[in-house]
Amino acid sequence: xxxxxxxxxxxTLIAADGSVFEVxxxxxxxxKTVQSYIDELDQNTVSIPLPNVFGNxxxxxxxxxxxxxxxxxxxxxxxxxxxxxxxxMKSDDKLRLLQAASYLNMESxxxxxxxxxxAEIENQSVEFVRDYFQIESDFTPEEEAELRxxxxxxxx
Amino acid sequence: MxxxxxxxxxxxxxxxxxxxxxxxxxxxxxxxxxLSLLPIKDAVRTSILATKWRxxxxxxxxxxxxxxxxxxxxxxxxxxxxxxxxxxVERLLHQxxxxxxxxxxxxxxxxxxxxxxxxxxxxxxxxxxxxxLSLVDRNDKLVALPNFxxxxxxxxxYLGLNSTLYVPxxxxxxxxxxxxxxxxxxxDEKSAQRLFSVCPVLQELTLYNCYWKxxxxxxxxxSTLRKLTIDFDAKCLGYHFDDCTVKIDAVNLLSLKCTxxxxxxxxxxxxxxxxxxxxxxxxxxPEGELYAANCAIKLLSGLSSVKSLKLSQDTLECLYHAKAxxxxxxxxxxxxxxxxxxxxxxxxxxxxxDIIRKTPKLEFLxxxxxxxxxxxxxxxxxxxxxxxxxxxxxILCILNFRGDxxxxxxxxxxxNNATFLREIQLFCSRYLLADSKKAEDVRKKLQxxxxxxxxxxxxxxxx
Numbered sequence: 001x002x003x004x005x006x007x008x009x010x011x012t013l014i015a016a017d018g019s020v021f022e023v024x025x026x027x028x029x030x031x032k033t034v035q036s037y038i039d040e041l042d043q044n045t046v047s048i049p050l051p052n053v054f055g056n057x058x059x060x061x062x063x064x065x066x067x068x069x070x071x072x073x074x075x076x077x078x079x080x081x082x083x084x085x086x087x088x089m090k091s092d093d094k095l096r097l098l099q100a101a102s103y104l105n106m107e108s109x110x111x112x113x114x115x116x117x118x119a120e121i122e123n124q125s126v127e128f129v130r131d132y133f134q135i136e137s138d139f140t141p142e143e144e145a146e147l148r149x150x151x152x153x154x155x156x
Numbered sequence: 157m158x159x160x161x162x163x164x165x166x167x168x169x170x171x172x173x174x175x176x177x178x179x180x181x182x183x184x185x186x187x188x189x190x191l192s193l194l195p196i197k198d199a200v201r202t203s204i205l206a207t208k209w210r211x212x213x214x215x216x217x218x219x220x221x222x223x224x225x226x227x228x229x230x231x232x233x234x235x236x237x238x239x240x241x242x243x244x245v246e247r248l249l250h251q252x253x254x255x256x257x258x259x260x261x262x263x264x265x266x267x268x269x270x271x272x273x274x275x276x277x278x279x280x281x282x283x284x285x286x287x288x289l290s291l292v293d294r295n296d297k298l299v300a301l302p303n304f305x306x307x308x309x310x311x312x313x314y315l316g317l318n319s320t321l322y323v324p325x326x327x328x329x330x331x332x333x334x335x336x337x338x339x340x341x342x343x344d345e346k347s348a349q350r351l352f353s354v355c356p357v358l359q360e361l362t363l364y365n366c367y368w369k370x371x372x373x374x375x376x377x378x379s380t381l382r383k384l385t386i387d388f389d390a391k392c393l394g395y396h397f398d399d400c401t402v403k404i405d406a407v408n409l410l411s412l413k414c415t416x417x418x419x420x421x422x423x424x425x426x427x428x429x430x431x432x433x434x435x436x437x438x439x440x441x442p443e444g445e446l447y448a449a450n451c452a453i454k455l456l457s458g459l460s461s462v463k464s465l466k467l468s469q470d471t472l473e474c475l476y477h478a479k480a481x482x483x484x485x486x487x488x489x490x491x492x493x494x495x496x497x498x499x500x501x502x503x504x505x506x507x508x509x510d511i512i513r514k515t516p517k518l519e520f521l522x523x524x525x526x527x528x529x530x531x532x533x534x535x536x537x538x539x540x541x542x543x544x545x546x547x548x549x550x551i552l553c554i555l556n557f558r559g560d561x562x563x564x565x566x567x568x569x570x571x572n573n574a575t576f577l578r579e580i581q582l583f584c585s586r587y588l589l590a591d592s593k594k595a596e597d598v599r600k601k602l603q604x605x606x607x608x609x610x611x612x613x614x615x616x617x618x619x
Contacts, residue, residue, distance in 0.1 A: 095178060095179060096178075098179075098182070098186070099178055099181075099182060102182050102183060102186050110186065110189075111189070114186065114189050114190045114193060115193055117190060118190050118193035118194055121194070121198070122194055122195065122198060123195070123198065124198070126201050126202075126204055126205065129201075129202065129205060130205055133177065133179040133180070133205070134177050134178075134179075135177050135179065135180060135205050135206050135209075136177065136206065137204070137205065137206050138206050138207050139204065139206070139207065144204050147203055147204045147210070148204060150247070151200050151201070151203055151204075151244060152240045152244075153197075153200070153223070153237055153240035153241045153243075153244045154197045154198075154200035154201045154203075154244070155201065156237055156240070
């Protein structure tokens with residue numbers, strides 16, 4: 001059975017919008033959600049639908065995984081890639097990718113996106129953060145005033 | 157064969173197109189991870205984003221609070237933020253069950269000591285592993301550890317109080333491995349003893365500037381202690397220079413680092429496991445010279461088991477004033493490495509020689525420089541070559557080497573008398589480095605003299 005598993009050559013990932021990605025098994029290792037399906041099956045080829053991830057996002061995730069799975073790339077080249085990777089993203093992209101990383105259960109990519117997001121909201125006002133995350137407050141103005149007073153140290 | 161997984165329970169579909177607040181849907185662990193990357197002030201502010209976020213920050217495990225209260229805050233309009241912070245931390249301690257590491261640093265004077273005492277009391281009820289409490293500005297507050305309280309999980313404690321510390325009976329730290337106390341005035345002698353005896357598994361202790369007010373003796377009695385660092389500057393001392401004593405009774409102590417005024421009297425007891433010692437006694441006032449010398453002798457006498465000893469120039473100068481009693485030093489039977497740092501004078505060279513005569517197994521000797529004419533002084537070497545030269549010395553290291561003739565003679569003396577010398581390390585001064593012809597000459601001369609029995613290593617001296 002172990003031999004059969006190792007004979008899997010190509011994994012097909014199908015994104016929410018129907019776009020199809022064919023990748024080598026080592027690329028999906030980091031995606032624990034996908035990996036657990038592969039482990040359950042013993043077929044040569046697997047095709048996995050990912051209804052919670054858009055094609056554009058999946059393409060980016062695969063690009064990231066390919067770069068980081070590569071043994072030829074130096075540490076510096078990977079860091080340079082990470083830097084450019086984040087630079088070309090809008091905040092919406094980061095949030096969607098964070099969600100995708102959470103859903104695909106990708107530990108290091110999740111941490112990477114969380115860091116990118118934390119860097120954007122660091123030292124920002126509550127209003128900015130609410131806007132950034134598109135959170136609608138469910139506090140009454142009185143409740144909010146009360147909380148501000150309680151945690152006054154953080155609002156000075 | 158193509159295997160296709162259809163949407164199952166495990167892969168749940170949700171609205172990918174809906175951007176409405178998708179952050180709050182993420183698992184709490186992910187949100188907490190983001191909060192953990194933010195400065196604590198930002199994390200606390202997320203409490204008013206929405207109900208879901210209200211207490212989320214209190215579930216973090218590491219809290220690093222720092223506050224600066226400026227002088228402008230002393231008026232009523234901006235009451236002092238240090239006290240706001242202490243209130244916040246107290247509420248956190250009531251609410252959270254997940255704190256592993258808590259650090260509270262306050263720059264500014266206007267704190268309420270009672271709030272600090274509460275903080276310590278509530279912290280003792282938590283499973284905190286690492287606690288740092290640092291009041292950066294000097295104040296006249298009295299901070300008391302909670303009595304009859306055990307800090308059950310505490311592993312590391314850093315107390316930088318700039319205040320008076322009272323240690324009552326019954327406080328204990330059953331798991332504390334690392335303790336650092338800085339800028340503390342002990343409330344009484346009992347406090348200065350208790351703190352170190354209520355830590356049954358303590359391994360590392362650092363005392364940085366403890367003030368000799370209210371006390372004459374700091375007593376460190378601890379059988380598990382492995383590493384002790386004492387760093388007191390001159391302003392720690394009381395009115396009388398001969399009134400300050402540190403007793404160290406630590407049978408398992410491996411490493412001791414002392415940087416302090418030489419008029420502090422050390423009483424070393426049972427230091428039979430000691431391996432490394434750094435003794436850097438600072439400058440002293442002329443009236444206490446002899447007293448300081450005897451203190452230094454007493455301290456070194458307690459370190460006779462040491463394997464590696466590092467001495468500062470000041471320490472040697474101190475010992476020089478004890479010429480009459482230096483022969484009371486015990487034999488350092490385990491000492492293999494002796495480092496003498498910085499400076500040099502005829503007097504201290506004699507002291508170094510006196511020590512070398514007490515080290516029958518010395519293998520490595522580092523000296524700060526060669527003193528001019530030191531070979532002409534009959535006492536120094538020529539009358540009797542130290543025993544270790546004949547049986548154990550194999551590496552000599554000389555700092556500030558200039559390549560002058562008297563230095564070469566000095567090295568030659570070692571080549572002739574140290575039977576097992578196999579390596580000489582010369583840290584060249586910039587004068588020698590600047591003169592490449594001289595450097596080459598020196599190298600040739602020395603290599604010729606050693607007849608291949610000894611390796612010379614030349615280094616740049618980094619100043």
